[in-house]
Amino acid sequence: MKRTIIKVFAVCMCLALLAVSFAGCKKLEKDTYVIGVSGPLTGGNSGYGVAVKNSAQMAVDEINEAGGLDGVKFELVALDDQHDASKVETNYASMMDKGMHVALGCVTTNPCLEFAALSKTDNVFFLTPSASANDVVKEDNAYQMCFADGNQGSVAAKYVNGLELDTIGIFYKSDDAYSKGIYDQFKASLDDSIDTVEASFVGDATDFSTQIEALKDCSFIFMPIYYTPASNFMLQAKGKVADTATYYGCDGFDGIESADGFDISAIPQKVSMLSHFNSKATDGKAGEFITKYTEKYGKDTLNQFGASAYDCVYAIYNAMKAAADAGEDISPNMTASELCEILKAQFNGGFTFSGATGTNIKWQSSGYVDKEAIAFVIKEQG
Amino acid sequence: MDFLTALINGLSSGGTYAIIALGYTMVYGIAKMLNFAHGDIIMIGGCVMYSVLSAKGNPLLAILAAVVFCVVLGVTIEKLAYKPLRGAASLAVLITAISMSYLLQSVAQIYLKSGTPALSALRLEGSVNIGSFRIDYSTILTLAVTIVVMVALSLFVKYSKTGRAMVAVSEDRDAALLMGINTNFIITITFAIGSALAAIAGYLMLCKAPILTNTLGSMPGIKAFAAAVIGGIGSIPGAMLGGILLGVVESISYSIPVLAPFTEAVEFSILIIILLVRPSGILGKMRREKV
Numbered sequence: 236m237k238r239t240i241i242k243v244f245a246v247c248m249c250l251a252l253l254a255v256s257f258a259g260c261k262k263l264e265k266d267t268y269v270i271g272v273s274g275p276l277t278g279g280n281s282g283y284g285v286a287v288k289n290s291a292q293m294a295v296d297e298i299n300e301a302g303g304l305d306g307v308k309f310e311l312v313a314l315d316d317q318h319d320a321s322k323v324e325t326n327y328a329s330m331m332d333k334g335m336h337v338a339l340g341c342v343t344t345n346p347c348l349e350f351a352a353l354s355k356t357d358n359v360f361f362l363t364p365s366a367s368a369n370d371v372v373k374e375d376n377a378y379q380m381c382f383a384d385g386n387q388g389s390v391a392a393k394y395v396n397g398l399e400l401d402t403i404g405i406f407y408k409s410d411d412a413y414s415k416g417i418y419d420q421f422k423a424s425l426d427d428s429i430d431t432v433e434a435s436f437v438g439d440a441t442d443f444s445t446q447i448e449a450l451k452d453c454s455f456i457f458m459p460i461y462y463t464p465a466s467n468f469m470l471q472a473k474g475k476v477a478d479t480a481t482y483y484g485c486d487g488f489d490g491i492e493s494a495d496g497f498d499i500s501a502i503p504q505k506v507s508m509l510s511h512f513n514s515k516a517t518d519g520k521a522g523e524f525i526t527k528y529t530e531k532y533g534k535d536t537l538n539q540f541g542a543s544a545y546d547c548v549y550a551i552y553n554a555m556k557a558a559a560d561a562g563e564d565i566s567p568n569m570t571a572s573e574l575c576e577i578l579k580a581q582f583n584g585g586f587t588f589s590g591a592t593g594t595n596i597k598w599q600s601s602g603y604v605d606k607e608a609i610a611f612v613i614k615e616q617g
Numbered sequence: 618m619d620f621l622t623a624l625i626n627g628l629s630s631g632g633t634y635a636i637i638a639l640g641y642t643m644v645y646g647i648a649k650m651l652n653f654a655h656g657d658i659i660m661i662g663g664c665v666m667y668s669v670l671s672a673k674g675n676p677l678l679a680i681l682a683a684v685v686f687c688v689v690l691g692v693t694i695e696k697l698a699y700k701p702l703r704g705a706a707s708l709a710v711l712i713t714a715i716s717m718s719y720l721l722q723s724v725a726q727i728y729l730k731s732g733t734p735a736l737s738a739l740r741l742e743g744s745v746n747i748g749s750f751r752i753d754y755s756t757i758l759t760l761a762v763t764i765v766v767m768v769a770l771s772l773f774v775k776y777s778k779t780g781r782a783m784v785a786v787s788e789d790r791d792a793a794l795l796m797g798i799n800t801n802f803i804i805t806i807t808f809a810i811g812s813a814l815a816a817i818a819g820y821l822m823l824c825k826a827p828i829l830t831n832t833l834g835s836m837p838g839i840k841a842f843a844a845a846v847i848g849g850i851g852s853i854p855g856a857m858l859g860g861i862l863l864g865v866v867e868s869i870s871y872s873i874p875v876l877a878p879f880t881e882a883v884e885f886s887i888l889i890i891i892l893l894v895r896p897s898g899i900l901g902k903m904r905r906e907k908v
Contacts, residue, residue: 279830281731409878435877439836441826444626444753445871448619463733467828470740475751496735497828 265567267310270548271330273323273350274342276315279463282490284342286541287364288313289532291339294548304555307567316346323349335359336571339547342540344368344413351377360575362551364543367486368412372602376575378582380543380592382511383603384413387485388420390608391457391509395425402430404453406446406468408460409435417459417485447472458484462491469502478503479616485509489538492613499614510611511592512539524591546590553588554581623872624865629756631864632763636818637841638856639770640811646787646851647807650710654694654717655815656838662687662816663829664725670738684816691812692805725831736827755825762821766814767857774853779806787851843888849901858899
């Protein structure tokens, strides 16, 4: 009797196993387009990653509500890399496991360089909202929505050249690909008639006394760094750098006004930044994005990284739709590499896009974005 | 004039390194282990100050709370993580200390979430002006605290019963045990003092640069460790000397634009040079291995 029970049990288990394996097979039949993104969702730079995740999710939800692409829905897979390049490989592998078709790459630059190398081997198309080093788009499967560091540097230099200053200060992080990239291009595009006073730091340095001493007489200080060290610099420079001076940063300044415990109104100097997104816009696509984002996630993480990610998702969607309309056969069962070739043909073939971060945005075949920059004042003097 | 300013800034950041280095060197001298979690105690102290300030506590209370919390934490870590490994291979202890460092960083990250809060209330603003020459209050405070700590610690070690017991344990633990010294108690006291100093160093860092991150202590910790080795690990005046030396070199290197990008390389090359020329450090005791 006991034997029979064991036998029945064994047969049941076998059937269960079979059922489970079939269930697994069924799942392989894909019914959504998967968009992957990796960014700092925790840790020091999480303001950027969370904004990207929220905004991309918002775009995906909107697209899905409107019926997706010919009825096929999109799905976002957002993973945490804590701005650490060594975590990207694992994230990339799990995105591939989840059937990623197309990606937003990584949010921050150093991890995205790693992502670029990985995605090249599988030929996965990615359009990064914010990883801005020139090398991020070195390969032909990579595109940027933000200005490349080299472009940020030259756009910033163009702006500074027009200010009629004799001397400017530069404060940068010499061991950081983002900061050094902008710095190099800025120096190359800056008029020879403008003298520069330079100070830099490396690693996690927080005491900037020596650097402030060098820069204290400058009326204009260019700071191509992220906002955490920048806010640290500004706090320490109070009373040393003239109150009438201007701090000018790139996209790394974004979110500085909402940094925890940092009261930007207590900084007497003017704080401004180069941008492609006006976070105080009330009309146009930027204004629309801001209203929707604030309603859904509040104001804390509203920044240009999010706006850029929102545009990225729509740009990819529009390009896929344009290709489908042109007769290309697009389905969730195609490989990432097949989709990559279709999207590349679109992006290199005169595809234009208008969104929250610019109108008539085009892409060069090098992957760099082609759009107008705007100057954005975060805080006026006084 | 610029050189003088760089020098004074260097003395000040060197003072902070020195106070951290004391923690390394005392623990090494007495427990014969490298406590790589020491730098992260600084950061935990910062987190405590942050939570006290968030609860509307005043800065003085915040500092006091940080010191007390760090002492308790340091002693607890020693009891839970290091004591069971006493007598184990030094590699096992080292790995434990490194894991402890990451554990503390991760816990702090969970606590701070995505934030890098600015503890503006701790900031010491203002400076003494002598003509165009200027010394920040925070610099003066750091130098004063460094000197007080140095003198107090030297007196403690030289004249108090516990201090002398510490010297005895560091020279020969077994012999000290035979002489009736409670070595476990001495090691606990050492961790307590080291952690209190770490909390103070944390305040000195934050009163200049008030942004708190979960890796606040890691680089200063490693630099202070280098300082302790440069000065001669196990030696209290050595740690002071090494810390000040490293701080001054760092500041001067930052003030020379060509050298500035390579500042950390410059600092750590001093360590390499010292290790080549004088492996036991500037004030370290040469010890001959008997075969």
